[in-house]
Amino acid sequence: QISDGVIKIGIMNDMSGLYADIAGPGSVTAARMAVEDFGAARKNMKVEIVSADHQNKPDVGSTIARTWYDVDKVDAIFDVPTSSVALAVNQITKEKGKAFINSGAATSDLTGKACSPNTVHWTYDTWMLANGTGSAIVKTGGDSWFFLTADYAFGHALERDTEAVVTKSGGKVLGKVRHPFPGQDFSSFLLQAQSSKAKIIGLANAGGDTINSIKQAAEFGITKGGQNLAGLLVFITDVHSLGLNTAQGLIFTETFYWDLNEQTRAWSRRFAAANNGKYPTMVQAGVYSSVLHYLKAVEAAKTDDGPKVIAQMKAMPTDDPLFGKGSIRADGRKIHPAYLVEVKKPAESKGPYDYYKIRATIPADQAFRPLNQGECPLVK
Amino acid sequence: MSATELLRIENLHAWYGESHVLHGVDMTVNEGEVVSLLGRNGAGRTTTLRAILGLTGKRTGTIRINGVDAVALPPHRIAQLGIGYCPEERGIFASLSAEENLLLPPVIGSGGLGLAEIYEMFPNLKERAGSPGGRLSGGEQQMLAVARILRTGARLLLLDEISEGLAPVIVQKLAETIRTLKAKGYTIVLVEQNFRFAAPLADRFYVMEHGRIVEKFDASELPSKTAMLNEFLGV
Amino acid sequence: MTEIFGVPTQALFGQLLIGLINGSFYALLSLGLAVIFGLLNIINFTHGAQYMLGAFTAYLLLNKAGIGYWWALLIAPVVVGATGVVIERLMLSKLYKLDHLYGLLLTFGLALIIQGLFRNEYGSSGQPYAIPPQLVGGQNLGFMFLPNYRAWIIVASALVCLGTWFVIERTRLGAYLRAATENPQLVQAFGINVPRMITLTYGFGAALAALAGVMAAPVYQVSPQMGADLIIVVFAVVVIGGMGSILGAIVTGFGLGIIEGLTKVFYPEASSTVIFIIMAIVLLIKPAGLFGTQK
Amino acid sequence: MSDEYILETRGLTKEFKGFVAVNNVDLKVRRGDIHALIGPNGAGKTTFFNLLTKFLPPTRGTISYRGVDITKEKPAQTARRGIVRSFQISAVFPHMTVLENVRTALQRNLGTSFHFWKPQSSLHSLHERARQLLAEVGLREFEDELTVNLPYGRKRALELATTLALEPELLLLDEPTQGMGHEDVSRVTQLIKKVSEGRTVLMVEHNMNVVSSIADRITVLQRGGVIADGPYAEVSRNPLVIEAYMGTEAGELQGAH
Amino acid sequence: MNHAAASTAATTATPAAGGTMNAQRTAFAVMAVVFALAPLVVYPVFMMKVMCFALFACAFNLLIGQGGLLSFGHAMFLGSAGYISAHSAKVWGLTPELAILAGTATAGVLGVFAGLLAIRRQGIYFAMITLALAQMVFFFCLQAKFTGGEDGIQSVPRGRLFGLVDLSSPWAMYAVVYVVFIAGFLLIWRTVESPFGQVLKAIRENEPRAISLGYDTDRYKLLAFVLSATLAGLAGATKALVFQLASLTDVHWSMSGEVVLMTLLGGLGTLFGPVVGAAVIVTMQNYLAQLGAWVTVVQGAIFVVCVLAFRKGIVGELIAWRDRRKAK
Ligand SMILES: Nc1ncnc2c1ncn2[C@@H]1O[C@H](COP(=O)(O)OP(=O)(O)OP(=O)(O)O)[C@@H](O)[C@H]1O
Ligand SMILES: Nc1ncnc2c1ncn2[C@@H]1O[C@H](COP(=O)(O)OP(=O)(O)OP(=O)(O)O)[C@@H](O)[C@H]1O
Numbered sequence A: 001q002i003s004d005g006v007i008k009i010g011i012m013n014d015m016s017g018l019y020a021d022i023a024g025p026g027s028v029t030a031a032r033m034a035v036e037d038f039g040a041a042r043k044n045m046k047v048e049i050v051s052a053d054h055q056n057k058p059d060v061g062s063t064i065a066r067t068w069y070d071v072d073k074v075d076a077i078f079d080v081p082t083s084s085v086a087l088a089v090n091q092i093t094k095e096k097g098k099a100f101i102n103s104g105a106a107t108s109d110l111t112g113k114a115c116s117p118n119t120v121h122w123t124y125d126t127w128m129l130a131n132g133t134g135s136a137i138v139k140t141g142g143d144s145w146f147f148l149t150a151d152y153a154f155g156h157a158l159e160r161d162t163e164a165v166v167t168k169s170g171g172k173v174l175g176k177v178r179h180p181f182p183g184q185d186f187s188s189f190l191l192q193a194q195s196s197k198a199k200i201i202g203l204a205n206a207g208g209d210t211i212n213s214i215k216q217a218a219e220f221g222i223t224k225g226g227q228n229l230a231g232l233l234v235f236i237t238d239v240h241s242l243g244l245n246t247a248q249g250l251i252f253t254e255t256f257y258w259d260l261n262e263q264t265r266a267w268s269r270r271f272a273a274a275n276n277g278k279y280p281t282m283v284q285a286g287v288y289s290s291v292l293h294y295l296k297a298v299e300a301a302k303t304d305d306g307p308k309v310i311a312q313m314k315a316m317p318t319d320d321p322l323f324g325k326g327s328i329r330a331d332g333r334k335i336h337p338a339y340l341v342e343v344k345k346p347a348e349s350k351g352p353y354d355y356y357k358i359r360a361t362i363p364a365d366q367a368f369r370p371l372n373q374g375e376c377p378l379v380k
Numbered sequence B: 001m002s003a004t005e006l007l008r009i010e011n012l013h014a015w016y017g018e019s020h021v022l023h024g025v026d027m028t029v030n031e032g033e034v035v036s037l038l039g040r041n042g043a044g045r046t047t048t049l050r051a052i053l054g055l056t057g058k059r060t061g062t063i064r065i066n067g068v069d070a071v072a073l074p075p076h077r078i079a080q081l082g083i084g085y086c087p088e089e090r091g092i093f094a095s096l097s098a099e100e101n102l103l104l105p106p107v108i109g110s111g112g113l114g115l116a117e118i119y120e121m122f123p124n125l126k127e128r129a130g131s132p133g134g135r136l137s138g139g140e141q142q143m144l145a146v147a148r149i150l151r152t153g154a155r156l157l158l159l160d161e162i163s164e165g166l167a168p169v170i171v172q173k174l175a176e177t178i179r180t181l182k183a184k185g186y187t188i189v190l191v192e193q194n195f196r197f198a199a200p201l202a203d204r205f206y207v208m209e210h211g212r213i214v215e216k217f218d219a220s221e222l223p224s225k226t227a228m229l230n231e232f233l234g235v
Numbered sequence C: 001m002t003e004i005f006g007v008p009t010q011a012l013f014g015q016l017l018i019g020l021i022n023g024s025f026y027a028l029l030s031l032g033l034a035v036i037f038g039l040l041n042i043i044n045f046t047h048g049a050q051y052m053l054g055a056f057t058a059y060l061l062l063n064k065a066g067i068g069y070w071w072a073l074l075i076a077p078v079v080v081g082a083t084g085v086v087i088e089r090l091m092l093s094k095l096y097k098l099d100h101l102y103g104l105l106l107t108f109g110l111a112l113i114i115q116g117l118f119r120n121e122y123g124s125s126g127q128p129y130a131i132p133p134q135l136v137g138g139q140n141l142g143f144m145f146l147p148n149y150r151a152w153i154i155v156a157s158a159l160v161c162l163g164t165w166f167v168i169e170r171t172r173l174g175a176y177l178r179a180a181t182e183n184p185q186l187v188q189a190f191g192i193n194v195p196r197m198i199t200l201t202y203g204f205g206a207a208l209a210a211l212a213g214v215m216a217a218p219v220y221q222v223s224p225q226m227g228a229d230l231i232i233v234v235f236a237v238v239v240i241g242g243m244g245s246i247l248g249a250i251v252t253g254f255g256l257g258i259i260e261g262l263t264k265v266f267y268p269e270a271s272s273t274v275i276f277i278i279m280a281i282v283l284l285i286k287p288a289g290l291f292g293t294q295k
Numbered sequence D: 001m002s003d004e005y006i007l008e009t010r011g012l013t014k015e016f017k018g019f020v021a022v023n024n025v026d027l028k029v030r031r032g033d034i035h036a037l038i039g040p041n042g043a044g045k046t047t048f049f050n051l052l053t054k055f056l057p058p059t060r061g062t063i064s065y066r067g068v069d070i071t072k073e074k075p076a077q078t079a080r081r082g083i084v085r086s087f088q089i090s091a092v093f094p095h096m097t098v099l100e101n102v103r104t105a106l107q108r109n110l111g112t113s114f115h116f117w118k119p120q121s122s123l124h125s126l127h128e129r130a131r132q133l134l135a136e137v138g139l140r141e142f143e144d145e146l147t148v149n150l151p152y153g154r155k156r157a158l159e160l161a162t163t164l165a166l167e168p169e170l171l172l173l174d175e176p177t178q179g180m181g182h183e184d185v186s187r188v189t190q191l192i193k194k195v196s197e198g199r200t201v202l203m204v205e206h207n208m209n210v211v212s213s214i215a216d217r218i219t220v221l222q223r224g225g226v227i228a229d230g231p232y233a234e235v236s237r238n239p240l241v242i243e244a245y246m247g248t249e250a251g252e253l254q255g256a257h
Numbered sequence E: 001m002n003h004a005a006a007s008t009a010a011t012t013a014t015p016a017a018g019g020t021m022n023a024q025r026t027a028f029a030v031m032a033v034v035f036a037l038a039p040l041v042v043y044p045v046f047m048m049k050v051m052c053f054a055l056f057a058c059a060f061n062l063l064i065g066q067g068g069l070l071s072f073g074h075a076m077f078l079g080s081a082g083y084i085s086a087h088s089a090k091v092w093g094l095t096p097e098l099a100i101l102a103g104t105a106t107a108g109v110l111g112v113f114a115g116l117l118a119i120r121r122q123g124i125y126f127a128m129i130t131l132a133l134a135q136m137v138f139f140f141c142l143q144a145k146f147t148g149g150e151d152g153i154q155s156v157p158r159g160r161l162f163g164l165v166d167l168s169s170p171w172a173m174y175a176v177v178y179v180v181f182i183a184g185f186l187l188i189w190r191t192v193e194s195p196f197g198q199v200l201k202a203i204r205e206n207e208p209r210a211i212s213l214g215y216d217t218d219r220y221k222l223l224a225f226v227l228s229a230t231l232a233g234l235a236g237a238t239k240a241l242v243f244q245l246a247s248l249t250d251v252h253w254s255m256s257g258e259v260v261l262m263t264l265l266g267g268l269g270t271l272f273g274p275v276v277g278a279a280v281i282v283t284m285q286n287y288l289a290q291l292g293a294w295v296t297v298v299q300g301a302i303f304v305v306c307v308l309a310f311r312k313g314i315v316g317e318l319i320a321w322r323d324r325r326k327a328k
């Protein structure tokens, strides 16, 4: 039975800050579409959506989560970019016995040390990015690397994971430099990268830092000099704001691209229409399919009790127009393929948002960290 | 009287924030005369000068300078009517050199003194020309404050306590200066604590008490007024 | 080739140059702050926002009106300067009788408002702005590839700094400014229109910030937050240089840029803190800052 | 020797980048005197004061107070030794009551000034002494006034009371009567006379009436150096002094103020 | 300029400090009762947040109100204390009271160093220096290993008070926060009235004079600074246990800005102003959370309005209003 008659879904993310474009209001739109497509009304299940801005502050986030659970009777929280907030919500959700399906955050701890029976990590994580980008690039010839790393936990993690993969798949790391976060000027670090003569410059940073490093790399003629940039956490919005001129040749990994197939195209156009022309990011796509799957599970389990629903979600295979068929592992990791993409040259692009060439597809079973390496207490 | 009237103040009231300091001051100053404004501490003499320039808070009444109504004008426009002001607290600019201080006030009229003339009037200043205003001694600052406004060609000088803190020699020098200026046809309002300094210089006297003019008389009547002055100033 | 602490001298030159480039921005920004502080005794917290406004004006001019970089270089400062004038007339001018801290608080509030509004409108991820065609490409100096645009930044800001310094320290107008800094009432009593002088000065300071913003647009992302953190570093620069000292602002601006650049080579981890550390040291030895006078 | 003279400077000199403001001054202040320091403007009187009170470090020379060399001490230290100065402009705590002003000075000897956990009532013990001091300068009835509201002359009086609270043995007064109306001048003059009982006073003063009426001894500075030293009658006749300071017009000599 | 700060602060402070002690007593009683009963009606976690920030703001206010010094970097004390108490509770397994102690002490020590640098200048200079120092601390916390970078220190155990009382129960936790807050508040109140407070006031009024009376003013300012820092730390350390996490938010300069806002809104230099201000701002943030960037816009607007039209702040205005009534 459904607690107090309604399934209340909370979309918590950054509505105005750095991640507002990759998640933000777009995620709420995606959730609405999911509820629609699920046909809640038809199945006369009452589904409500609330949303809030955690301003990327863990304490703001956790206060919201607590009040949502205790006061507003929210049953499940979705999205939550920014690892720090995600981890906080993850813990509170466990305490309160609710459900948490994360799409926006990168930290692979959510399905590792911090994994919880109440949490599913949907779209992507650092390990997968590192692995996808790292191995795939080395395979396609980029075997010598230099890392430009944001000097804080997240950056270090990305660098560590990627380096491991690169060396494992036979490449070598010629050097690395830690840049302050948030950074403004990367030219001096880029020069260091340049003089290292590495084929690939791995950008172990995110958001504005990545964008600026890419811009300035172009400015200092580094890409022209034959070295390639590999972004370890890049979203389509970043490419959009950089413009193909600057971003061309950039290589990185995503788990969703609007132009994959008919379904994705169809859905994305609908989404764009509802999201004043902006195309979906993989995070927003993730919110859509995770909400969809959650509702299916609720329907199947006939309850909205946190652990039960999560268990149900893990029990049944996932299937949706955006990520295709997939599954959720015991540690809460959602499994689906990932794509190594390269940004097109302006000439090759047929119009807005026609940005990627798919260089390689990493099959679902290799895309994510093997179950046994995650140190997740849930898997023994 | 025949002499042309340079400054006319009628029923001037002035406030510092809440406190009502001037309660209807009336006085006139004619072209070329030296008028002295006497009174105790806190009588309101400085305030009168500041009110003329519009440096107090609120003020009401009429102030006519060369027939122009000044009450409506902002300070810089009033000054441009030809007024030179030497404030009680001297107002030397610490970060400017003595010479920069001297050259600061813009020339607003013809017939100001030249730098050379000024330096011969105050040799100390020449000596210290390079050093920052803030470093000057109390007296040096006082001299600078006076010297400064002699350059601008202002014809009406408002001098507040200029003999304050000066050595007797310098005080005498200032007295001469005032006479010279008078000879040159300057008009001077002299606010003085130091009656003996003002006495031989002024043509006419006003005595203030509690923000009002309580007495006015000519130099000629001076002897007959000593009793009254004793009462007001304790001379 | 020769090395210094394991860094080839070649590369070192490159790094020095880069430091100089960043220094140019510090110099421009701290100069604006110093000018405003000098006369208004206000720490203009809005400076970062005005820097951002400059960049955005350039961006909008290009995308809404098709007006390019060079005109933006002229228009943006004028526009932002004008808004500065308005701000001064409507708000700051009400605060001069009060403690200067209120000025700091007011401008801080304004900064929040402006940045917030732009975040709502444009989101946080930046907008692109292309390098003007005349300045694309660069020179290969042998030890490094110097983009023409960067070279332009150094030259332009150096010129602006020198010009401003000259006007304030060497001209009559400058003398008025410095005097009014100490005792505006008296300067006005000498027949100088101080209120207007103050208004224009603030406008000028804001314009300087905007100019820096336009120059930054092609190099960094044009984003609402671009000024927020930068400004704090610039504050440190101003403190080190000695508040209100024009020369101090300029020299330390360039100097710290270089020092920071070197830190990025020898000990990158500290490159974000080095300026603050230097500030701490300077304060210990010379509380008034390198060029400041204790008052 | 060191108990006849309470303060003694030897070769005291202060230069400001080349310019000599105080030029190797040997000054002896006899215990219990009212000692006046006069001289033309820019002679170095204030600077000399600043040296004595450590607001400026001397370029050369030594200062000894009761035989102890205090040349190197910090301002606060010399103050605690009993050398207390008054400023050329009045120095009070405007937004405190008159009583609190004096109490602030007394409080120091209590040694509880760092005790942020003690209640204010722990200071009430000082009120009696404070009132005595106020009475001494004739401010008894103003004790609860906010100091800003006092007229100028009374502010100076209050300043004096606060200074006395420190039990100073040596009072340094820089132009104590500057900017005062005549009745204030005479009041403060009498005050100085009064408080000089059992104390030593060194003061800078341009007002000849004051100097002549209360100073036991006068030192005349010019261009940083001492040009005359002795009792008023003697010094005032010294041609050097008349030329450099008092001016020729004998009539105005007295009249200078 | 510092003196001007003083007088502005003083003019608001004097009514509070001088005269009407009982008014303050009653106000305090009311506050104590309200905070004690609030959790019955209001969501407890929210109330705890209010109390933590109220204490933080009071600590900050001690410095501006008494010392006439506006610190723009107080986040460094709140944040670092938070990190330490979180770390010591999670990693070293200290009991809550010890964890809080550790955090507070750290803030105190940090206060000594920051103070030694900052108190050398006044007014705006002081503000900027504290801001810069705080930024330094921020970068340190960002890079240091134990702080977990932007993830912060998560899932901090609240543990058992003195090894006995289990704080995971909201009521127990609430009681602790309540006691901490009241104690901190009383200490501040006492400091204001103490002999030390008197000297501070004198320094604020006329520093050269204070020196000439034999006060070594820098040491007094330093003590004031350290006190303020320590209490801010107390707030931060407690907060960390309440939310069971310590994050960069609390060391970021925007937090320093927020505490200024709270105090300004409530009333600079007034005893209860910071508490009121904190309550208002925290509430606002909670209920405006949906508005996203508008939150900053609104905060900015409040700043501007306060500075232009509402300088005394809520409590300050109340006091003024009361005095005007009295006058009539
Ligand atoms: N800035 C001010 N704010 C408030 N009140 C003031 C201010 N300046 C002066 N007053 C008050 O105004 C009254 C007149 O002051 P004013 O300076 O004009 O007196 P005065 O005749 O010049 O005496 P003196 O200059 O010898 O002190 C005094 O009671 C003084 O306290
Ligand atoms: N900090 C300084 N830097 C440079 N010159 C200074 C400094 N302080 C004082 N002087 C110079 O030293 C000389 C003595 O100054 P001082 O103030 O002691 O004179 P004074 O005897 O007090 O004169 P007055 O009676 O006018 O106050 C003056 O010529 C002054 O210009």
Ligand SMILES: [Mg+2]
Pocket: B045, B046, B047, B088, B160, B161
């Ligand atoms: Mg006067």
Ligand SMILES: [Mg+2]
Pocket: B137, B138, B139, D045, D046, D047
């Ligand atoms: Mg002197």
